[in-house]
Amino acid sequence: ETGVTQSPTHLIKTRGQQVTLRCSSQSGHNTVSWYQQALGQGPQFIFQYYREEENGRGNFPPRFSGLQFPNYSSELNVNALELDDSALYLCASSLIGGAAFFGQGTRLTVV
C-alpha cells in the first residue's frame, strides 16, 4: 500500500502571496485532514474533508481553504500569506473515524 505523500517538500513564498499544498491519500482512505505545526509545538488542526466536503474545522481564518478530489487527494490553499504562516504543514489520511496516517509534511517559509 502507498503511504501519504505531500508536495512540495519545501516552499518559500512572499508575504501577501497565495500558496497551494498537495496531498495524496493512502490507498483506500476516504478522509483527509490538514495540520499546521510550528516549531516546538504539536500539530494544530486546520480542517478535515470527507467525501469532498469539509466536516470539521479548527481555529483558522477563512483564508485557509481546502479541496478534496474524487480520488481522495487534497489541496490546502492559503491566501494573503503572513509571516506567522511559516510552519510545517501536515496532511493525514484515514478512513472516516479511523486513525490518521501522516505524510512527511511541507515546510513553508514566508518572507
Added chain:
Amino acid sequence: AQSVSQHNHHVILSEAASLELGCNYSYGGTVNLFWYVQYPGQHLQLLLKYFSGDPLVKGIKGFEAEFIKSKFSFNLRKPSVQWSDTAEYFCAVRTNAGKSTFGDGTTLTVKP
C-alpha cells in the same frame, strides 16, 4: 474548547528504565485518544489508539496506554525503554465532530 496537556516536555532515561508520559485532556464529550511518535527525521506514526472498550490499550513496540475517564487522562507507558525509543511523542484527542487536538509533545532521550 478542547485542549491536551502533556506535562513532561523533555524526559531523559537510561536504557531499561521504565517510562510513563502524562497526557490530560479537557473535553466533556466522547473522545477518541491517540499517541503518535516521531522518530528523528521521520514522519508522525501511530503508536496506539483508544476508541472504546478495554481502557488499557497495547500498541506497537511494547507501548501501552491507560484511559482513565474520571481523570481525563491517557498516559503512555513502557516497562523498559531502548535507545531506539528516542523520539518525540504526541498525545491527541479527537471529538465526534471530527476535530483533533494534539499536545505540544514530549521529547524522550534514552541514553545507552
